[in-house]
Amino acid sequence: MTAPDDTLLLIEDLTVSYGAVEAVRGIDLTVRRGEIVTLLGANGAGKSSTLNAIVGLAPRKARRMEFSGSDLQGVPPETVVRRGLTLVPEGRRVFSSLTVDENLMLGGAKHATRGDPAAVKADMLERFPILAERLHQNAGSLSGGEQQMLAIARALMSSPDLLLLDEPSLGLAPQVVDQIFDLIGSLRERGLTILLVEQNVAQSLEIADRGYVLANGRIELQGSAEELRASPEIQDAYLGA
Amino acid sequence: MDIFLQQLLNALSLGGTYALLALGLAVVFSIIGLINFAHGELMTVTGYAICFALIWGLPFPLAVIAGLSVAMVAAFLMERVAFRPVRGASGTTLLLTSFAVSAILRVLFQNLISARPIPVSIPASLSGVLTVGPLHLGMIQLISIIVTLVMLLGLNLFLHRTMAGRAMRAAAEDFAVLRLMGLRANSVVATAFVISGLLAGVAGLLWVAQRGSVDPLMGALPVLKAFIAAIIGGLGSLSGAVAGGFLLGFIEVILQAYLPESLLPYRDAFAILVVIAVLLFRPQGLLARKTLVKL
Ligand SMILES: Nc1ncnc2c1ncn2[C@@H]1O[C@H](COP(=O)(O)OP(=O)(O)O)[C@@H](O)[C@H]1O
Ligand SMILES: [Mg+2]
Numbered sequence: 001m002t003a004p005d006d007t008l009l010l011i012e013d014l015t016v017s018y019g020a021v022e023a024v025r026g027i028d029l030t031v032r033r034g035e036i037v038t039l040l041g042a043n044g045a046g047k048s049s050t051l052n053a054i055v056g057l058a059p060r061k062a063r064r065m066e067f068s069g070s071d072l073q074g075v076p077p078e079t080v081v082r083r084g085l086t087l088v089p090e091g092r093r094v095f096s097s098l099t100v101d102e103n104l105m106l107g108g109a110k111h112a113t114r115g116d117p118a119a120v121k122a123d124m125l126e127r128f129p130i131l132a133e134r135l136h137q138n139a140g141s142l143s144g145g146e147q148q149m150l151a152i153a154r155a156l157m158s159s160p161d162l163l164l165l166d167e168p169s170l171g172l173a174p175q176v177v178d179q180i181f182d183l184i185g186s187l188r189e190r191g192l193t194i195l196l197v198e199q200n201v202a203q204s205l206e207i208a209d210r211g212y213v214l215a216n217g218r219i220e221l222q223g224s225a226e227e228l229r230a231s232p233e234i235q236d237a238y239l240g241a
Numbered sequence: 242m243d244i245f246l247q248q249l250l251n252a253l254s255l256g257g258t259y260a261l262l263a264l265g266l267a268v269v270f271s272i273i274g275l276i277n278f279a280h281g282e283l284m285t286v287t288g289y290a291i292c293f294a295l296i297w298g299l300p301f302p303l304a305v306i307a308g309l310s311v312a313m314v315a316a317f318l319m320e321r322v323a324f325r326p327v328r329g330a331s332g333t334t335l336l337l338t339s340f341a342v343s344a345i346l347r348v349l350f351q352n353l354i355s356a357r358p359i360p361v362s363i364p365a366s367l368s369g370v371l372t373v374g375p376l377h378l379g380m381i382q383l384i385s386i387i388v389t390l391v392m393l394l395g396l397n398l399f400l401h402r403t404m405a406g407r408a409m410r411a412a413a414e415d416f417a418v419l420r421l422m423g424l425r426a427n428s429v430v431a432t433a434f435v436i437s438g439l440l441a442g443v444a445g446l447l448w449v450a451q452r453g454s455v456d457p458l459m460g461a462l463p464v465l466k467a468f469i470a471a472i473i474g475g476l477g478s479l480s481g482a483v484a485g486g487f488l489l490g491f492i493e494v495i496l497q498a499y500l501p502e503s504l505l506p507y508r509d510a511f512a513i514l515v516v517i518a519v520l521l522f523r524p525q526g527l528l529a530r531k532t533l534v535k536l
Binding site for chain 2: 057086087089093105106
């Protein structure tokens with residue numbers, strides 16, 4: 001099988017094992033250019049392992065793993081990022097003892113960025129004025145929502161083509177969650193492709209084009225956002241209908 | 242007053258040397274979770290390099306530059322040859338590797354150079370006594386303190402004003418995420434080692450300048466002290482390492498000055514007692530910082 005032209009990320013038979021623990025057991029997944037694809041599933045289903053494996057931060061094995069036509073297998077995270085694929089990890093993980101500005105600078109480090117970091121930064125500071133206000137404060141002093149904004153802004157500094165987001169709404173107040181989802185929607189409008197891991201099923205399916213449901217490391221369900229919303233499994237398990 | 246001031250100088254200069262060494266240990270530990278016991282051998286290597294450079298007729302300033310360069314290159318090679326292959330392994334594996342590197346280097350010094358101390362001719366202008374009014378202050382102690390301060394200031398500027406420095410601070414916090422910024426793990430680790438080499442080199446220079454000789458085991462004791470200092474400060478915390486170094490220097494000098502003569506041989510034992518007391522109150526060290534070692 002050859003990938004159709006608009007396939008940005010192509011994964012076949014991906015397995016992630018930590019010693020004896022098999023977190024992901026042979027999944028297939030594709031993301032096409034311009035899409036928002038969401039990866040849903042309960043705690044421990046293997047969502048983070050999948051994202052970490054794609055960027056090279058988790059031990060992985062796959063039949064195929066390609067980004068924009070180039071092989072990702074055996075490629076270290078720093079190189080994956082330089083090719084235009086980046087991850088906003090679970091739990092935000094901003095550098096808390098560095099200032100907001102320094103976090104952004106590292107995100108836009110010269111050799112990693114493919115765009116214009118100054119323009120991205122100006123854009124992000126305009127969108128999130130609170131980050132502009134706190135530019136010279138330590139990132140650790142920000143609230144959870146502000147840290148999430150910073151984590152996303154930091155990842156965008158390298159002007160990626162594909163952004164992996166791991167539970168960006170986790171633990172945030174509903175208002176902040178809306179802000180984050182707004183941002184995700186507007187990023188797509190600007191041509192960014194997004195693979196979104198979420199436990200907030202309702203909102204993710206609203207914004208996504210397609211989705212996968214992981215359970216115990218396997219893909220249990222997949223389809224368009226509409227199909228998933230209508231499926232009885234999702235209705236029962238997540239949407240509480 | 243005169244004596245008190247001299248003791249203060251002694252404490253600052255000894256503590257400063259410990260601080261530089263502890264800082265070198267902490268820079269590496271904070272990033273890859275390795276306690277590098279071969280750090281002391283970087284001091285020794287510096288001592289020998291300065292010694293031979295002087296024997297070959299290089300003027301003192303050039304000999305110093307040669308010594309520091311050798312220390313940085315040695316630290317770089319140490320990482321490349323010995324530590325990179327075991328990166329990410331358990332703390333025990335890393336620790337044993339560093340013991341092995343240390344032991345191999347000591348044997349090499351003994352067999353290839355000499356088991357006995359070799360004198361180093363330090364310029365007389367450095368070993369003099371500075372007389373300020375009624376005060377007589379050791380020149381070398383003053384220089385040590387100034388050099389230590391310059392190093393601490395320089396490192397601080399590097400860490401806060403350069404991209405490489407910011408990357409090192411970020412790496413100490415979360416190495417995996419730093420790699421997501423597109424920064425190569427290998428270059429960040431190599432930079433950390435080169436900096437630790439420079440710090441060990443400067444400490445080695447000060448040590449040799451005060452003692453006037455080099456021997457294969459020269460680095461053993463100071464690095465052990467630096468390790469203790471780093472523990473007091475909270476392993477992995479850079480400011481903690483500096484604080485711990487100065488604190489240990491003060492404790493040792495105060496004990497040396499005020500212990501009754503019959504107890505002086507036990508000075509180090511008393512120093513360790515004070516350290517234990519500190520750790521009883523702050524088991525994570527003075528300025529502990531959460532370190533999750535991750536690659
Ligand atoms: N670094 C790790 N070492 C060992 N087991 C892990 C590690 N990371 C995740 N796991 C295990 O893999 C499984 C999947 O975890 P994860 O991918 O984090 O799931 P999710 O993100 O869907 O909650 C869980 O059973 C988890 O305990
Ligand atoms: Mg997860």
